[in-house]
Amino acid sequence: MSTGSVVVPVPDETTRRTLPALTATSGLLRLEMRRSVMLWMLPLVATLFWFITYRPSMAYPPLWNVRAMSMQTTALSVFAPTVVGAAAWLGWRERRHGMTDLLIGTARPRWSRQLATWAATTCWAIVAYLGCGGVLYGVTAWQGAWGGPLWWPAVVGVVSMPAFAALGFAAGVLRPSRFTAPLVAIGVFLALQISLQFIHGDDSYWQISPLVAGPWEIGPDTGVATFYRYLPDLPIAQVLFLAGLTAALLGTLGLPGDAGGRRLRRCAAVVTAAGLLTTTTAVALAGTGRLDAHGMIAIPLLHDEGDDRPLRYTPVCNHTPIPVCLHPASAGYLPSVTAALEPVLTELAGLPGAPVRISQAAARYEQGPDNRVSISRAGPPTSGTPQVFHLLLPHQTATAEFVAELRVDALQSIVNSVVGGGRNASPAQQAVTEAILGTSTLAPGSPAAAAAQRLAALPAAARHAWLVEHVAALRAGQLTLEQLP
Amino acid sequence: MNVEIEDLTRRFGRTEAVAGVTMRTGPGVFGLLGPNGAGKTSLLRMMATVISPTSGRIRLLGRDPGQYGQRREIRRRLGYVPQHLGYYPRFTVVEFVEYFALLKEMPPTRVHHAVAAAVERVGLGDKATAKLRTLSGGMLRRVGIAQAIVNDPELLLLDEPTAGLDPEQRVAFRALLRDLGQRATVMVSTHLVEDVGAACTEVALMDRGKIVFQGTPEELAARAEGTTAAGDAPLERGYSAVLAQART
Numbered sequence: 001m002s003t004g005s006v007v008v009p010v011p012d013e014t015t016r017r018t019l020p021a022l023t024a025t026s027g028l029l030r031l032e033m034r035r036s037v038m039l040w041m042l043p044l045v046a047t048l049f050w051f052i053t054y055r056p057s058m059a060y061p062p063l064w065n066v067r068a069m070s071m072q073t074t075a076l077s078v079f080a081p082t083v084v085g086a087a088a089w090l091g092w093r094e095r096r097h098g099m100t101d102l103l104i105g106t107a108r109p110r111w112s113r114q115l116a117t118w119a120a121t122t123c124w125a126i127v128a129y130l131g132c133g134g135v136l137y138g139v140t141a142w143q144g145a146w147g148g149p150l151w152w153p154a155v156v157g158v159v160s161m162p163a164f165a166a167l168g169f170a171a172g173v174l175r176p177s178r179f180t181a182p183l184v185a186i187g188v189f190l191a192l193q194i195s196l197q198f199i200h201g202d203d204s205y206w207q208i209s210p211l212v213a214g215p216w217e218i219g220p221d222t223g224v225a226t227f228y229r230y231l232p233d234l235p236i237a238q239v240l241f242l243a244g245l246t247a248a249l250l251g252t253l254g255l256p257g258d259a260g261g262r263r264l265r266r267c268a269a270v271v272t273a274a275g276l277l278t279t280t281t282a283v284a285l286a287g288t289g290r291l292d293a294h295g296m297i298a299i300p301l302l303h304d305e306g307d308d309r310p311l312r313y314t315p316v317c318n319h320t321p322i323p324v325c326l327h328p329a330s331a332g333y334l335p336s337v338t339a340a341l342e343p344v345l346t347e348l349a350g351l352p353g354a355p356v357r358i359s360q361a362a363a364r365y366e367q368g369p370d371n372r373v374s375i376s377r378a379g380p381p382t383s384g385t386p387q388v389f390h391l392l393l394p395h396q397t398a399t400a401e402f403v404a405e406l407r408v409d410a411l412q413s414i415v416n417s418v419v420g421g422g423r424n425a426s427p428a429q430q431a432v433t434e435a436i437l438g439t440s441t442l443a444p445g446s447p448a449a450a451a452a453q454r455l456a457a458l459p460a461a462a463r464h465a466w467l468v469e470h471v472a473a474l475r476a477g478q479l480t481l482e483q484l485p
Numbered sequence: 486m487n488v489e490i491e492d493l494t495r496r497f498g499r500t501e502a503v504a505g506v507t508m509r510t511g512p513g514v515f516g517l518l519g520p521n522g523a524g525k526t527s528l529l530r531m532m533a534t535v536i537s538p539t540s541g542r543i544r545l546l547g548r549d550p551g552q553y554g555q556r557r558e559i560r561r562r563l564g565y566v567p568q569h570l571g572y573y574p575r576f577t578v579v580e581f582v583e584y585f586a587l588l589k590e591m592p593p594t595r596v597h598h599a600v601a602a603a604v605e606r607v608g609l610g611d612k613a614t615a616k617l618r619t620l621s622g623g624m625l626r627r628v629g630i631a632q633a634i635v636n637d638p639e640l641l642l643l644d645e646p647t648a649g650l651d652p653e654q655r656v657a658f659r660a661l662l663r664d665l666g667q668r669a670t671v672m673v674s675t676h677l678v679e680d681v682g683a684a685c686t687e688v689a690l691m692d693r694g695k696i697v698f699q700g701t702p703e704e705l706a707a708r709a710e711g712t713t714a715a716g717d718a719p720l721e722r723g724y725s726a727v728l729a730q731a732r733t
Contacts, residue, residue, distance in 0.1 A: 023593035031584050035575045098571030102632075105533045106588035107560040113588060261553040 032120035061332030062143035084168035085185030091172020109260030241282035247275030321349030361390035420475035493541035504694035514666035516685035564633030574618035
């Protein structure tokens, strides 16, 4: 040890007041960030994100709505327990390392010291979240997703980080124990998942959960925020809730007598009260939500009617005899749609009643009883002269299921519009429909089934030629089974 | 006077750890001696503004630690090494000392230089970037001293600071104490009387929460004259004699 005198004068009051307090705070933050336990959680968070969010999202075509919403619905399930756990571990740090006496004897208020530790955890959590989100958004953009990125889900995610960190940190400070971090991490994960089960209807207060990115029963729906804007109503309420929660939790840490001076504790009380008020307001706002026709939760007090206007777009079409045109966001589905529809469309092209074009329609969402949401085509199946058929894309990711659902929904309607009949179809109409669709819904061994098999065995061109000649009589219900080829 | 204490008492439940202590001291190295459980640590913790007294009056550096604003002013000018030094194992030596420099609200522009100087003064310059978890007990003790002196305190409170230091470090540490004591009040709580003899200008002996002797080390040694008090050195014999007298 050296006895050399190094004079480091303590500054007088005036000098200290003029010094940039921000520099000292940033110095503390730098130290805390460098040694934050959250830094060690980043590889774990990235791995979990890859398994739980990234890979399932990539199973969908590059759609901004589905990918962006997964940054709330699944990514936050990954981040919540890790951030809460790390923050709780840091909240207990002073007691764990026997630093209490040393730290009490320092000039900086305890609250200010705690905020630096919390802020470091939050910064790393946000860096991790933005990194994961950046990869997901970057890949989505690189894959040529139509339109621009949806930022609101990411905003909710980012604002969740301070709230999760505050929750864990407050638990660590107020209940210091080696069990606090694991318990609070598991508890938050379970609480978030269980709270979703309480969502009933579109006016549920539980929608305030940051894991909710839209009507909970729908899940990641490809039709939401495609033809219409992504409504920021629920995200705004969630951001308010999370900001309020953060303020209330951090403010609570500043309330005890040893947290700081009277002025600082008064400030903490105001922050706590403001936080609680904001949180309560946000929950109340979520309770006034309603499912709008476009599949988003609208909150009347926060709703901007400008968001109800449809988005302009140029459809993407294929070159089948009856062109199929999809919304550019769904362009990834065009090959599957073409493969599913082309054989039948080729056969029906040019026939009376056949549409001249098939155009993707927006979905219409309706809140039903028992927490169910019905999704149907907005508007009639056909419109205009010459006729345009409005196609509602099925909500399926697997190609086989997607094609099967297209056949049931779209092709049935198109064939019915040509062959006629519908529910009261004649046996001949039923047989022709069955032969064109290649289905087997008729009773085996019945005359209609036999006629359908006979007709299906013909080459498509021969069937088309026969239809050109007889479709008018068939539509009028004048043909019998015996008259079929 | 940097330390003015009058009839100071601190109780923990039914136990009276400090029982009516009165003391005044200015710059210099002040040794606080006493057997285990005498109340030295409790007295030091009150002076470090870690705990508040049950009764009595205390003024440090001319300020009242009972007032928040004045307590903060005291803490800016205070250095404290507790008996059981806690530390963050993942911090480096420099980071740990810098952390405390910032918590003591030192001007940010002076922190870098002050940290480097404090680390050098405790002889840890070559370990500046070592993580605390890799240091020996003696080195950690020196880190504790570095964080205490980083703000060049006017009041430095050291609770058993030489525990864990080897003889060479102890000699250097005493020299450091003498140097610091030229400008500040350095209060050293210890049970090692040789530390007191080598570094202190004044000494107090505590027993059962009370100060039973206050004077210079020479006066303490003189108390053994004419007695059969046990001890290998004059100070030790003086210590034993005062204690024996106090207990009868």
